[in-house]
Ligand SMILES: Cc1cc2nc3c(=O)[nH]c(=O)nc-3n(C[C@H](O)[C@H](O)[C@H](O)COP(=O)(O)OP(=O)(O)OC[C@H]3O[C@@H](n4cnc5c(N)ncnc54)[C@H](O)[C@@H]3O)c2cc1C
């Protein structure tokens with residue numbers, strides 16, 4: 042190997058379509074759905090679903106090769122017969138960055154498995170993957186969501202109170218609890234006619250005395266009795282993305298819907314697997330932050346160009362105007378943050394342990410996308426603050442990057458533990 | 470394809486340079502800084518690693534091919550040991566690499582074998598000028614063609630080893646363009662300051678002021694001959710080296726303060742167990758990674774002939790200079806009062822750290 046920065050061909054090839062979708066399907070809808078919170082963008086969802094199907098069913102749900110439909114030959118091998126290095130995550134981040142440049146809220150409304158499917162993929166058995174993930178390639182747009190957070194358990198998600206008890210007679214788990222802040226929770230759980238049946242992945246304890254070791258995730262099918270989306274949050278940004286509270290009262294799910302072992306031992310593999318999901322998804326969230334930041338950055342540069350302000354790259358700092366300095370600093374932040382995302386997912390694709398790089402990319406992206414969007418609004422003055430343009434919306438949208446999938450602080454903790462060789466107990 | 474693994478050869482080189490940086494440069498650094506002298510034996514040993522030699526083809530006396538990525542990896546590793554030492558060891562590159570990249574055939578034949586076949590000898594270059602708004606693309610030192618010879622006028626600052634240099638590559642403004650000129654040490658009108666520059670840091674590196682008063686040189690001594698050189702490529706190469714060195718120094722400061730924080734106790738725990746310290750370390754590591762990747766990308770773009778290289782090298786150098794300041798400052802902070810005391814190297818690294826805003830021109834990949 043060698044150090045190289047050529048984007049893989051499929052990533053390059055995808056850019057045109059992604060940009061077109063972002064420009065034609067997302068940007069024109071951005072403002073409307075920002076101002077009509079909780080309206081579901083059906084046209085967009087249906088368009089995206091059929092577009093993705095036409096592109097080969099390329100949902101975000103990792104596709105399982107099944108004996109009945111092996112992947113086409115050219116997907117496995119290059120013409121020269123050599124093995125093609127895997128680029129699955131690289132493709133995903135390229136897509137996420139490009140679509141978040143369009144609208145990160147609408148990005149969350151992209152049909153597919155999202156974090157729910159990612160959890161099944163990371164912690165499920167091959168049979169479970171086959172069973173739960175096939176639906177995302179069906180005729181109707183279909184969603185899945187991940188439910189960890191509770192009112193009393195956010196960053197410290199080992200504090201969750203949701204309980205799952207095995208009813209041995211019925212061979213079913215009985216789940217009780219209340220989850221909040223579930224992205225796509227409504228579309229994944231509520232049975233809409235236009236949607237395929239989705240599911241939510243609910244984290245619950247099967248043995249509270251065992252702490253983390255007792256935590257498991259359960260696939261709860263859409264429409265399961267006893268489960269309700271009780272509330273949709275009103276948010277600062279990403280308003281088109283539904284954020285649901287979900288209550289589970291004596292909800293019954295089949296025994297085989299547990300992800301991981303039903304037996305509690307002291308080795309908390311279930312929890313570790315959940316955390317492994319985050320190693321995979323943190324750079325993805327980081328990619329969305331980079332996309333939003335790039336949107337704001339490019340918008341700023343366009344407005345400056347209209348006024349004949351061109352950035353004089355190459356000048357010593359002392360000779361630059363304040364605007365030029367800011368723009369150059371933003372470009373440094375943006376480019377380097379993106380490279381960190383790329384490196385983190387390149388490692389994931391190549392099966393290299395990437396907990397450090399994944400969290401660093403998230404830390405960096407959370408920092409820079411908030412800074413850049415806030416600076417852009419400032420620099421544009423009234424144009425920045427006005428709702429006539431999208432800069433102010435991007436600033437509101439960007440902030441979530443530093444909060445979900447581990448806050449900036451939690452990701453700093455992960456980074457610090459990695460570089461110091463500390464356990465959670467040594468550095469909390 | 471993206472890839473972040475150095476080649477096997479590069480990996481071996483990194484390890485060799487790391488060994489030298491750790492076992493030779495680092496232990497000598499404090500004394501060298503205080504006394505202003507890095508022992509020649511140590512410079513010679515660094516030279517024997519063959520970094521420059523490996524970047525020059527056989528026909529000119531070397532044994533390899535130049536790669537900005539490889540150069541950047543080596544510079545980072547060496548600066549991790551000691552910045553002044555790294556700059557001293559690589560000083561001949563300031564002269565040789567531009568000739569390799571942009572020189573005429575005659576220039577390559579005349580100078581490259583001489584430089585790389587022997588022991589370390591101070592060939593150097595003069596880019597920086599003593600002005601707060603110094604701009605490598607708008608030099609005050611001028612070159613003018615008169616009667617088939619170039620006449621050079623102006624003053625250069627921060628010129629490494631100028632006193633004993635066999636020859637200097639002087640950058641000057643020729644009709645609004647920065648071009649480079651080979652000036653022999655005996656050239657008339659060339660005067661080198663008696664005193665060395667007195668700076669906040671890198672005191673082990675002998676730097677001089679160089680005055681040029683109607684220095685006449687043959688037209689053939691313009692780098693690249695009649696057609697001259699593409700300076701922006703050379704500048705990019707210097708900016709990448711500057712960024713690489715900044716990453717190296719920052720990484721030294723990061724690792725040192727991290728290790729210290731794991732040992733030092735306050736209030737009954739290791740200070741690294743306090744988030745105020747741990748978060749600083751996490752941010753330092755993150756920023757280092759960010760700038761290393763930006764610098765690698767610029768180097769790779771230079772190697773593969775991408776247009777973006779020029780801009781990205783500038784961004785990498787600018788960003789890495791800020792990063793190095795931030796990281797080295799925090800390293801001192803993490804050591805508390807002890808960081809301020811010269812028994813520890815972090816205060817030296819902090820003084821070095823500020824330099825990267827000014828050092829472009831002192832190294833090249
Ligand atoms: C729009 C949106 C979508 C979301 N989507 C999902 C989803 O799909 N599924 C899901 O399960 N959750 C989701 N979440 C929840 C999200 O992951 C949590 O909000 C997040 O983990 C933070 O938890 P909290 O809000 O309870 O904050 P808290 O944990 O209460 O944190 C408050 C503050 O304390 C800091 N803090 C906490 N612990 C530490 C520590 N040890 N050291 C230093 N600082 C600390 C935090 O960084 C933060 O600044 C979503 C949230 C939002 C807002």
Ligand SMILES: Cc1cc2nc3c(=O)[nH]c(=O)nc-3n(C[C@H](O)[C@H](O)[C@H](O)COP(=O)(O)OP(=O)(O)OC[C@H]3O[C@@H](n4cnc5c(N)ncnc54)[C@H](O)[C@@H]3O)c2cc1C
Pocket residue numbers: 733734735736740743745746802803804805806807809810
């Ligand atoms: C030039 C100089 C003059 C001085 N003059 C005097 C003097 O006249 N008289 C005198 O008595 N002393 C003097 N001092 C000592 C000075 O007050 C101490 O150096 C200072 O209190 C810090 O202590 P320390 O160096 O042991 O650092 P440490 O206490 O070891 O701190 C190391 C790092 O850990 C951090 N840290 C420590 N505890 C915590 C915590 N609980 N949470 C988060 N972070 C923490 C610190 O902020 C620092 O970044 C002087 C020091 C210097 C350098």
